Amino acid sequence: MSDNAGFESSMDAAMLEIIADVGRNMKTACYVVEAEAKKNCPVDQGLLRASITSEVDISASEIVGMIGSTLEYAPYVHEGTGIYAKDGNGRKTPWGYTVMAGKYKGFHWTRGQRPQPFLEDAKLSKKSSIERILGGKS
Incomplete structure (x- = not known):
């Protein structure tokens, strides 16, 4: 019976590399949408625009990119x-x-x-870029 430890180790390393690549791609895609959202965001004093951020959460089962604002009034501007x-x-x-x-x-x-849906508009206008980036063709 042959020893598969080397193969298993290389598979684990490859999987971690793939997860890291997809995580980097997700971060890049989030930055693209974040920049577009800031460009689309209505400005009075600039607080809402400055508060738009993105983050990527990598867990055992999924990689999630999030773009948004923590300002209390952000949903009211976005949704009307x-x-x-x-x-x-x-x-x-x-x-x-x-x-x-x-x-x-x-x-x-x-x-x-x-409504001034700056986040939704950014997501929709950058859809092809997001698909290209997440597909590894940045």
Whole structure:
């Protein structure tokens, strides 16, 4: 009976190399989408644009790339609010709010904000690049 330890060891090393390559490709694809999302992002003071980041999570069963923002208001900008909210999920009546300082200082009435899907648009516009990068043809 032959010893397969060398073969098994080389297979394990090859698998780790493939996982590392796919992880690097995923990171590159995330950077491409992140850059496009920042380009598409609406800007008032630039905080939302600056908060857009990406990360890659590699586990035993999958490699996941994530692009997004941790700012509390990011989903409201992306999905819209009030009567303009995506899928009609927003408030149906106007509301008022007060801004204490800055260029919008004062009391305002609103019916909501139209969606500005900067992340979704970035993903869709870079789909062919993502496919090429993840396919190893960067």
